[in-house]
Amino acid sequence: MMEKEPRLQVTLPGLTMKNPVMPASGCFAFGREYAELFDLSELGAVAIKGTTGEARFGNPTPRVAETSSGMLNAIGLQNPGAQAVRDEELPFLAGYDVPVLANVSGSTPEEYVEVVQTLTDAPNVGAFELNISCPNVKEGGIQFGTDPDAAAALTAAVKQVSTKPVYVKLSPNVTDVNAIALALAVEAAGADGLSLINTLLGMRIDAHTGKPILANEKGGLSGPAVKPVALRMIHDVRQVTNLPIIGMGGIQSAEDVIEFLFAGADAVAIGTANFTNPFVCPTIIRELPSWLDYLAMESVGDLRQQGVNI
Amino acid sequence: MKNEQMMVVENKTIAAKTHELTLSGPLVDAIDQPGTFLHVAVPGDDLVLRRPISIAAVDQDVGTCTIVYKEMGVGTGRLARSRAGDQLEMLGPLGEQGFPVEKPQVGEDVLLIGGGVGVPPLYYAACELVKRGVTVSVILGFQTAAAIFYEREFHELPGCDVRVMTDDGSNGHPGTVVDALNERPSPPDWLFSCGPRGMLRAIETHAAHPKTNGYVSLEERMGCGIGACFACVCETGDGSSYRKICREGPVFAFKEVVL
Ligand SMILES: Cc1cc2nc3c(=O)[nH]c(=O)nc-3n(C[C@H](O)[C@H](O)[C@H](O)COP(=O)(O)OP(=O)(O)OC[C@H]3O[C@@H](n4cnc5c(N)ncnc54)[C@H](O)[C@@H]3O)c2cc1C
Ligand SMILES: Cc1cc2nc3c(=O)[nH]c(=O)nc-3n(C[C@H](O)[C@H](O)[C@H](O)COP(=O)(O)O)c2cc1C
Ligand code: FES
Numbered sequence: 001m002m003e004k005e006p007r008l009q010v011t012l013p014g015l016t017m018k019n020p021v022m023p024a025s026g027c028f029a030f031g032r033e034y035a036e037l038f039d040l041s042e043l044g045a046v047a048i049k050g051t052t053g054e055a056r057f058g059n060p061t062p063r064v065a066e067t068s069s070g071m072l073n074a075i076g077l078q079n080p081g082a083q084a085v086r087d088e089e090l091p092f093l094a095g096y097d098v099p100v101l102a103n104v105s106g107s108t109p110e111e112y113v114e115v116v117q118t119l120t121d122a123p124n125v126g127a128f129e130l131n132i133s134c135p136n137v138k139e140g141g142i143q144f145g146t147d148p149d150a151a152a153a154l155t156a157a158v159k160q161v162s163t164k165p166v167y168v169k170l171s172p173n174v175t176d177v178n179a180i181a182l183a184l185a186v187e188a189a190g191a192d193g194l195s196l197i198n199t200l201l202g203m204r205i206d207a208h209t210g211k212p213i214l215a216n217e218k219g220g221l222s223g224p225a226v227k228p229v230a231l232r233m234i235h236d237v238r239q240v241t242n243l244p245i246i247g248m249g250g251i252q253s254a255e256d257v258i259e260f261l262f263a264g265a266d267a268v269a270i271g272t273a274n275f276t277n278p279f280v281c282p283t284i285i286r287e288l289p290s291w292l293d294y295l296a297m298e299s300v301g302d303l304r305q306q307g308v309n310i
Numbered sequence: 311m312k313n314e315q316m317m318v319v320e321n322k323t324i325a326a327k328t329h330e331l332t333l334s335g336p337l338v339d340a341i342d343q344p345g346t347f348l349h350v351a352v353p354g355d356d357l358v359l360r361r362p363i364s365i366a367a368v369d370q371d372v373g374t375c376t377i378v379y380k381e382m383g384v385g386t387g388r389l390a391r392s393r394a395g396d397q398l399e400m401l402g403p404l405g406e407q408g409f410p411v412e413k414p415q416v417g418e419d420v421l422l423i424g425g426g427v428g429v430p431p432l433y434y435a436a437c438e439l440v441k442r443g444v445t446v447s448v449i450l451g452f453q454t455a456a457a458i459f460y461e462r463e464f465h466e467l468p469g470c471d472v473r474v475m476t477d478d479g480s481n482g483h484p485g486t487v488v489d490a491l492n493e494r495p496s497p498p499d500w501l502f503s504c505g506p507r508g509m510l511r512a513i514e515t516h517a518a519h520p521k522t523n524g525y526v527s528l529e530e531r532m533g534c535g536i537g538a539c540f541a542c543v544c545e546t547g548d549g550s551s552y553r554k555i556c557r558e559g560p561v562f563a564f565k566e567v568v569l
Pocket of ligand 1: 361362364378381382384427528530
């Protein structure tokens with residue numbers, strides 16, 4: 001176990017985190033596999049795989065393709081369904097001293113509400129993260145994520161049944177104006193925080209066959225290639241709201257985390273980099289204190305303060 | 311499952327665009343089942359995904375293992391440039407279900423069928439079977455003469471019957487591994503296979519016999535390699551559920567999953 005570093009602690013609605021680092025939704029399943037490699041209690045939080053009302057099988061394979069400094073995925077929200085997550089996965093995670101950010105998806109507003117109802121009383125669920133920005137499913141997901149009115153209505157509906165704070169995960173597949181409008185709309189509807197960014201819609205074609213590499217044709221781009229987009233969006237959204245922001249998109253190192261905190265994020269999530277290096281989260285957490293020393297900052301919170309004032 | 315730096319002992323070309331990489335490191339201690347694989351981090355910062363490569367042989371006494379890979383793109387191309395003394399980071403051994411080499415009994419008819427770079431894990435399987443006194447027959451399929459590798463290595467295993475097939479007939483027998491399978495007088499007791507999906511599908515169809523215990527090793531594009539990302543799933547044979555190839559495979563019994 002790592003020593004507790006008070007300088008790294010961050011307290012966000014529903015999430016009392018030892019440090020600002022969590023694995024991002026969809027890249028860590030429900031923690032079981034990575035638990036074989038390191039102690040999950042070292043993490044600031046765990047964002048679980050996007051959960052829907054019923055179990056979903058997801059899209060045909062191939063579901064991933066590599067790109068320059070990134071990857072495309074079209075998993076299609078495969079998950080065991082809310083009841084199984086509640087009965088089998090959350091109790092496993094409860095064996096660790098780490099809060100859970102429960103990522104929720106659905107095809108209809110009713111489905112989001114149903115998932116939140118099923119999971120909201122699980123003791124280790126600290127907060128919800130509404131995935132209104134998944135580019136890989138035909139219904140739901142992205143359509144809520146591009147229309148501020150739909151996003152606000154969904155947020156309000158979920159807030160009514162949730163006993164835990166609610167974060168809304170925004171998509172980069174929108175215009176600047178739309179991103180700001182979405183952030184303000186969900187804030188007005190009662191969101192307790194924002195997560196950004198989800199993946200960017202992309203595509204690859206096999207040069208030998210002329211056919212798309214992904215069976216789904218298109219997929220979500222993640223990894224270092226999207227980092228500048230993520231930083232830009234966090235920076236812009238930070239100008240208009242004081243809601244807590246969980247920043248993500250291409251983080252691979254402690255230096256990247258510092259960059260996100262300066263951009264205005266309060267905490268970060270790490271996705272694709274877990275595949276590159278399964279120890280990336282604990283490694284970054286270990287390296288953060290020396291970055292604070294180097295920057296002559298007392299705590300992680302100071303970075304965010306500096307950032308807002310840029 | 312470990313994630314470690316392994317040292318390149320040797321990296322040599324053994325057929326057209328095909329290389330054999332011998333590695334040493336403590337991870338070798340954990341290797342004990344043919345069919346399992348390594349998730350290889352390719353040198354360079356621009357590649358975010360690792361490359362899954364099957365274990366072709368292991369020598370616990372010397373502390374080395376061997377992988378054989380074909381240059382297919384940027385990642386395997388870069389691996390081909392690694393030299394003795396270089397360090398490569400690997401996660402492994404991965405996969406909970408390999409070839410069940412402990413099951414066939416001495417005297418039973420054991421057939422191994424490999425296509426192209428599907429051959430390496432079968433070589434590891436053959437070594438383990440032969441160690442237990444079980445003799446094996448192998449059918450190796452390649453596109454052309456220049457692609458052939460490990461023919462001699464299989465011949466050197468005691469009692470091993472080797473048949474090489476090439477698609478263009480430039481070496482061995484002309485035709486596919488399925489042609490060779492169909493020419494056999496009786497169904498084998500055990501059949502282990504690894505190769506392209508189409509080949510595995512044909513084998514499962516042609517070798518479906520109540521006497522035959524058949525197993526196939528599957529490939530799929532992978533993200534995490536350990537069961538966390540749902541990239542590599544396939545449907546179970548009855549359509550009711552799914553398996554993760556990286557975690558619950560990569561080897562499955564005939565009909566366990568949809569090929
Ligand atoms: C369990 C398993 C065992 C394997 N064992 C061997 C082996 O022993 N020898 C061997 O030569 N090859 C093996 N392969 C295939 C090998 O992983 C690919 O040929 C290799 O990843 C191609 O990488 P690249 O960078 O050269 O190609 P690129 O096409 O540049 O790779 C781009 C992306 O596609 C993925 N990819 C491309 N082809 C495949 C494929 N056939 N299977 C899975 N992912 C792929 C890569 O991993 C990478 O993420 C195995 C695959 C799996 C899943
Ligand atoms: C394989 C994979 C699966 C994902 N699944 C989900 C998901 O279920 N729900 C969700 O909100 N985001 C999902 N995402 C998006 C990530 O949580 C994250 O927002 C995005 O990948 C950007 O971060 P990164 O560049 O660090 O990966 C997924 C991403 C990947 C690569
Ligand atoms: S590669 Fe991630 S689940 Fe198999």
